[in-house]
Amino acid sequence: MAEITFEGVTKVFAGNVTAVDHLDLHVADGEFMVLVGPSGCGKTTALRMLAGLEEISSGTLSIGGRVVNHVLPKDRDVAMVFQNYALYPHMSVAQNMGFALKIRGESKDEITRKVAEAASILRLSEYLDRRPKALSGGQRQRVAMGRAIVRSPRAFLMDEPLSNLDAQLRVEMRVEIARIQRLLGVATLYVTHDQIEAMTMGDRVAVMRGGKLQQVAPPQELYDRPANEFVAGFMGSPPMNLLRVRTAPAEGRLALAVGAQRLELPRAYEASHELPTDADCELVLGVRPEDIEVVDEAGSGPTLRTRVERREALGAEILVHLALVEAGAPSSVAYDEDVAITRPSVLVARMAPQARVGVGDVLNVRLNEERLHFFDALSGVSLARGTA
Amino acid sequence: MSRDTVDVAETDTSVERRVRARRAGRGALFVVMLGVAVVMLYPFWVMIVDSLKSENQFLAGHGFSWSSWRTLSSTIPVLQEVISSTIICAVSILLILAVGLPAGFAFAKLKFRASGVIFLGIVSAMMVPLQAILMPEFVNITRLGLTGGYTGAVLVYAALGTPFSVFLFATYFRGVPDELIEAGIVDGLGYVGALWRLIVPIAIPAIATVTVLQFIQIWDDLLVGLLFIQNTSERPITVGLAVLAAGRTTSIPALMAGSLLSALPAMIVYLVFQRYLVKGLTMGIDR
Ligand SMILES: Nc1ncnc2c1ncn2[C@@H]1O[C@H](COP(=O)(O)OP(=O)(O)OP(=O)(O)O)[C@@H](O)[C@H]1O
Numbered sequence A: 001m002a003e004i005t006f007e008g009v010t011k012v013f014a015g016n017v018t019a020v021d022h023l024d025l026h027v028a029d030g031e032f033m034v035l036v037g038p039s040g041c042g043k044t045t046a047l048r049m050l051a052g053l054e055e056i057s058s059g060t061l062s063i064g065g066r067v068v069n070h071v072l073p074k075d076r077d078v079a080m081v082f083q084n085y086a087l088y089p090h091m092s093v094a095q096n097m098g099f100a101l102k103i104r105g106e107s108k109d110e111i112t113r114k115v116a117e118a119a120s121i122l123r124l125s126e127y128l129d130r131r132p133k134a135l136s137g138g139q140r141q142r143v144a145m146g147r148a149i150v151r152s153p154r155a156f157l158m159d160e161p162l163s164n165l166d167a168q169l170r171v172e173m174r175v176e177i178a179r180i181q182r183l184l185g186v187a188t189l190y191v192t193h194d195q196i197e198a199m200t201m202g203d204r205v206a207v208m209r210g211g212k213l214q215q216v217a218p219p220q221e222l223y224d225r226p227a228n229e230f231v232a233g234f235m236g237s238p239p240m241n242l243l244r245v246r247t248a249p250a251e252g253r254l255a256l257a258v259g260a261q262r263l264e265l266p267r268a269y270e271a272s273h274e275l276p277t278d279a280d281c282e283l284v285l286g287v288r289p290e291d292i293e294v295v296d297e298a299g300s301g302p303t304l305r306t307r308v309e310r311r312e313a314l315g316a317e318i319l320v321h322l323a324l325v326e327a328g329a330p331s332s333v334a335y336d337e338d339v340a341i342t343r344p345s346v347l348v349a350r351m352a353p354q355a356r357v358g359v360g361d362v363l364n365v366r367l368n369e370e371r372l373h374f375f376d377a378l379s380g381v382s383l384a385r386g387t388a
Numbered sequence B: 001m002s003r004d005t006v007d008v009a010e011t012d013t014s015v016e017r018r019v020r021a022r023r024a025g026r027g028a029l030f031v032v033m034l035g036v037a038v039v040m041l042y043p044f045w046v047m048i049v050d051s052l053k054s055e056n057q058f059l060a061g062h063g064f065s066w067s068s069w070r071t072l073s074s075t076i077p078v079l080q081e082v083i084s085s086t087i088i089c090a091v092s093i094l095l096i097l098a099v100g101l102p103a104g105f106a107f108a109k110l111k112f113r114a115s116g117v118i119f120l121g122i123v124s125a126m127m128v129p130l131q132a133i134l135m136p137e138f139v140n141i142t143r144l145g146l147t148g149g150y151t152g153a154v155l156v157y158a159a160l161g162t163p164f165s166v167f168l169f170a171t172y173f174r175g176v177p178d179e180l181i182e183a184g185i186v187d188g189l190g191y192v193g194a195l196w197r198l199i200v201p202i203a204i205p206a207i208a209t210v211t212v213l214q215f216i217q218i219w220d221d222l223l224v225g226l227l228f229i230q231n232t233s234e235r236p237i238t239v240g241l242a243v244l245a246a247g248r249t250t251s252i253p254a255l256m257a258g259s260l261l262s263a264l265p266a267m268i269v270y271l272v273f274q275r276y277l278v279k280g281l282t283m284g285i286d287r
C-alpha cells in the first residue's frame, strides 16, 4: 500500500504526439481515484507509465515516496487490470490468480490459501479449475480482478475494466469493485470514460482532456463547482447548458443579456464570482438541466421565455428542449467537436414526468438563482472565486 | 382437409427429405474417407505383413518369421542408424526452435528499424529449394571441415528449417495480444521469465507444429545425410536403407522391415503432437 504521485509527468510519443502533458496528480494511500476524459486524452498512457509499460518523457513518478521513473515494472509492485482482461489462456483460473505469487516464489500452500481467499471474495471458488475460455465475460472480469488482489500490491491500476460488460453486469461489478477496494484499502487509479462510474466509484475524480489535467475533486464538488467549461460539459447527463451571454448592468443591478432577453442576477454573485463589471462583456452562463423550472408569468428571480422544441420521456423524468423566444435568439456557439462541448442554442431542462408540457408551448422558466455557473468566454475557466 | 394441414404435411416431408439428404451425404463422405484411409494404410499393412516373413514365405505368400528382421540388423547397423537419425533430428529442431521462436516474437512484437524488410528477406528464403543451395553449401561445409559427422548436416537442416519457423512463430505471436505479455510483466516477470514462463507456454501449439513438420522433413531426408555425413558410424537410417537397397541385400522382406522402421518414428511423432496441432487451431487467445 502506498501513495502515488505524478509530478509534471509528460509523455511524448514518436512523431511528437504529446499524450500526457505535465500531469500533476496525487493519489493518497487507500484512495480510489478515477481518471476520466474523452477518448484519446491520455488516460491509458498515464496508467501505463505508472505500471512501467511506457517510459516517461519527463517529470517524476513516485510510488510510496520512491521515484520509480527507472524502476522495472516487475519491481514496482503494482497490479493492473486490463480492458480485455489479458488472462493467461493456458492456465486455469487458480493458476492465473496465483501466477504473480508463484513468480515471487511463495510456497504452494501460501498460494493456494491466498487464491482461495480471493476467490471467495470474488465468488469464483467453483470456477478455480476452469480455463478462461470456459468463463463468461463477467467471470473473466472477476478473474482479472482476482489476479490483482491476491498480490496485495501497493496500488491497483484499472483501465476501463467494465467496458466489455453488458449494462446490468456493469452496474453489479461497479459496486463490487468499489466494495473490494474499500475492503483492501489499496490506492487505486481507475480509468473510465463512463461518468456514472466516475461519479459513483471515486473518492476523487480527475478529469483529463488532451493530455492535460482539468480538475481533481470529489465527484460532488466536480459536479457543483466545475473548474471550467469542459468539466461542466463533461460531467452530468445531459450535460450542463452553456449559453453565450453578455453583461448588461443597469441601475446598479447585475444582469445579463441572453439573446434579446434580460436575465437579472442576485447580487451575491458579485462576491462569489469575478464577473466583469463593464457592460457588454461576453461570458458563458452555465445552468444544469435540473436547475430549470417552469413558473407562472409573475415569477420572481432570473426567468427566461422559451418555447418547447422537443420532449424526451425517459420514464423517471422527461427532458425538455427549450428554445429562447424572440427574434435574434441567443448568440450561441455551434457544436465544437474538438472541445466536445455543446453550447446549445436550446436549454435542456429535466422535469418530472407529470409536467404538462407539449411541443410548441411557450413557457416561462426560472433558473435556480443559487446554482448558476459563469465561465470566461475565451478561456472557459470558471469565474467563481476560490476554485483552482 | 383444410389448407393448413396440407401445408404442415408438406413441411414435414421437406424436413424429412433434408434430413435424409444430410444422412446420405454423411454416408458418402464416410465411404470416401474410408477409401482414402485404405489407400494410405495399405502400404503399411503390406510392410508389416511382408516384413514378418522369410524370403521363401514371401514367395509362397504365407507364413510367419522374424528372419528378415535378423537379416536387416546383421546387414546394416540399424539401431545405431536410428539413433543417429534421432540425434540429427533433435538437434536440428532444437536449433530451429531456439532461433525461430525469439526471432518470430521480435518480428511480431518489437519495433525496430527495417524489421519489415528483414522479415521479408527471411520469408523469401523459405522459397529457396534445398537442391538449389546444396552444392554451395557442400563447399562451405567442406571448407569448415564439418562433413564427417552430424554437425554439417545439422547446420544445413537448421538453416533450411529456420525461415519457415520464424514465419510461423511471427504469425502466431501476431495473434497474441500485447496485453497478455504486459500482464505477465506487471505480474513480476523479467525478460527471461517472460520468455520461459509465458511466451514459450503460450507458443506450445506453434512449437508442436514446427516440430512435427520439421521432424517429418528431416527424418525422411536422404540427400543431406548422404552428402554431408561421411562417417559410416554416424549416418542416418535413410542413408542406411539406401545402401541396403543398393545391393547389400535383395531380400524384399528385409527391405520392408527397414522401410517400416524408418517410417515409424515420423508417425509416432505426429501422433504424439497431433493433439497440440488440433488444439492450436481451436485454442485462440481469449479476448
Ligand atoms: N504507442 C503510441 N504511439 C504513438 N501515439 C500513441 C501511442 N499510444 C497512444 N498514442 C496517442 O496518445 C494519445 C493518448 O492515448 P491513450 O491511449 O492514452 O488515450 P485514452 O485516454 O486511453 O483513450 P481511450 O479512452 O480511447 O482509451 C492518443 O492521441 C494516441 O493516439
Ligand SMILES: [Mg+2]
Residues within 6 Å of the ligand: A043, A044, A045, A159
Ligand atoms: Mg485507453
